[in-house]
Amino acid sequence: MARIDKDITVSAPLEQVFAYIKEPGNWPEFWPNVMEVEDIKTLPNGGYSAKYQYKMAGMRFSGTGEHTEFVPNQWIVIETGGGVKSAITLTFRSIEARETRLTLTIEYKIPVPLLGKLAEAVILKMNEQEAELMMSNIRARFLGSQ
Numbered sequence: 001m002a003r004i005d006k007d008i009t010v011s012a013p014l015e016q017v018f019a020y021i022k023e024p025g026n027w028p029e030f031w032p033n034v035m036e037v038e039d040i041k042t043l044p045n046g047g048y049s050a051k052y053q054y055k056m057a058g059m060r061f062s063g064t065g066e067h068t069e070f071v072p073n074q075w076i077v078i079e080t081g082g083g084v085k086s087a088i089t090l091t092f093r094s095i096e097a098r099e100t101r102l103t104l105t106i107e108y109k110i111p112v113p114l115l116g117k118l119a120e121a122v123i124l125k126m127n128e129q130e131a132e133l134m135m136s137n138i139r140a141r142f143l144g145s146q
Contacts, residue, residue, distance in 0.1 A: 004131045007103040012142035014094040024050035030137040
């Protein structure tokens with residue numbers, strides 16, 4: 001299982017950051033390589049499930065994402081299925097009234113039979129860069145929003 005850990009400070013109140021990230025319809029705006037999201041459903045826990053199209057290493061995957069843990073303004077765990085299985089944990093902490101500390105942890109399994117063992121190291125590096133860009137996109141989304 002591969003793992004990525006990132007954290008950033010976002011210049012916006014925690015409630016705004018959480019409200020934006022929790023919505024699957026916003027994923028293509030900040031999550032590189034998520035091409036489209038559809039069939040969004042509200043779950044009994046207050047979170048969502050959705051289907052999405054994702055590009056990795058030039059290959060297109062269909063997947064599903066579900067908020068298996070959802071605690072408003074604290075954390076979200078998204079479990080994905082389909083081409084790539086992963087657990088994505090987003091943790092939100094208020095630093096000050098107008099700043100949020102966002103922590104991202106992704107644990108995933110690379111579909112080596114589909115991509116080949118030689119491609120695994122390249123994909124690990126690409127996914128690390130994608131997570132970095134995702135966090136930068138979230139930070140940029142809230143610049144000047146205060």
